[in-house]
Amino acid sequence: MSLDVIILAAGQGTRMKSNLPKVLHPLGGQPLVLYSVQAAEAASGRAPVLVIGNGADQVRETVGDAARYVLQAEQLGTGHAVMQARPLLEGTSDYVVVMYADMPLLTADTLRGLYEAQQGNSGPITMLTHVTDTPRGFGRIVRDPASGSVRAIVEEAQATPEQLAIREVNVGVYCFDAAWLWSHLDRIPLSPKGEYYLTDLVEMAVTEGHTITALTTEDADEVLGINTRVHLAEAEAALRRRVNERLMLAGVTIVDPASTYIHPTVEIGQDTVIMPNTYVWGRTTIGANCVIGPNTIIQDCTIGNDCEVLASVLEHATLEDRVDVGPFGHLRKGAYLESDVHMGNFGEVKNSRLRRGVKMGHFSYIGDGDIGEGTNIGAGTITCNYDGVRKHKTVIGKGVFIGSDTMLVAPLTLGDGARTGAGSVVTRDVPPGTLVYGVPARAPAREPQETTEDERSTS
DSSP states (O other): OOEEEEEEEOOOOGGGOOSSOGGGSEETTEEHHHHHHHHHHHHHSSOOEEEEBTBHHHHHHHHGGGSEEEEOSSOOOHHHHHHTTHHHHTTSOSEEEEEETTOTTOOHHHHHHHHHHHHTOSSSEEEEEEEOSOOTTSOEEEEOTTTOOEEEEEOGGGOOHHHHTOOEEEEEEEEEEHHHHHHHGGGOOOOTTSOOOTTHHHHHHHHTTOOEEEEEEOOGGGGOOOOSHHHHHHHHHHHHHHHHHHHHHTTOEESOGGGOEEOTTOEEOTTOEEOSSEEEESSOEEOSSOEEOSSEEEESOEEOSSOEEOSOEEESOEEOTTOEEOSSOEEOTTOEEOTTOEEOTTOEEESOEEOTTOEEOTTOEEESEEEOTTOEEOTTOEEEOBOSSOBOOEEEOTTOEEOTTOEEESSEEEOTTOEEOTTOEEOSOBOTTOEEBTTTTBOOOOOOOOOOHHHHHHO
């Protein structure tokens, strides 16, 4: 049995009050639509069909090859939107799930459950419902008292007082027998508003004597639809709770979940502690037994085991094991800190490798550098890597001692065991084992040797 998923993403989203298409608004670090696309692909094993309209080019560019596309040039209702997918999907699968792109918290497990329920249904439709104490605005589910099957969806405006008291509501997600769906789409009547509604298929199925079953989700977050920025904030909070709970159940300590923002794609090892006011985004992996935060931002980084990052910003950086950074450190793109590196207060590293055991003092900047194992970088050291036109590299060997407030004017190489005096401006390569100091930095002058008696006799 095969399954295709259609995601409706063509709407205007006018209540967002935005020039950006609604489905491209960010949630947890990625556009809304990607959550639906990812859930659909996980449930079906196929790229879903995305029905696009408003901002179609932007949506295509964002989603890319993760979806197949059909265009709804005119927004004439949900039934009309599904009709656009018919030429692409008819005859390709046994079942079709229809869902919305603005329900980002709907999970693949729920979609699979809907699919499995329909496989056991003799009728053509299984729908997703939710029981809520606040059903306002939703169509009510009317069930047959004897069989429990769905008999009707009654929109709120047409509901009787008794029907308005019903707490089970339609959330707009369906699994259809594919052959039945494609044979009935053209029969949907035009509404007084000039639109074709997918809900009319339920009435058709009941009229034909079919059984309509329902899968009820107890998770209110799953059925949250995004229509306003208020809804977006609610979804952000729900997503944050979901991610934090998953991590905590896996052995991560999150001291204050309410102030901790972690992207769904982030991976964190056991016994790591995330302190308050910490933001972890993108494709980030953090190992075990780390302490991260407080007041820390990490994006697209790889962090090993037993690391400490305090009140710092890390972007596109790599830390091996037992690295400590901060407070107020800044690791920029291309920063690579090998094991046992220490980076002190107000340090900054960009496009550089600090090899094992490097000690980098506070108030220092290393850009476009390769710093050898066991080297000590004194406080206030700067690699002057930019000449106004091009970037240049600084290479420092093993066991080098860089005195405080040293300016290293690249391109520059310091050999193993070299030393610089405090306040030096180094403009030339330094041989291994050599001490340089001053402005510009030079090796100390050699003391003149005393003339021997034999040398005097020959002069």
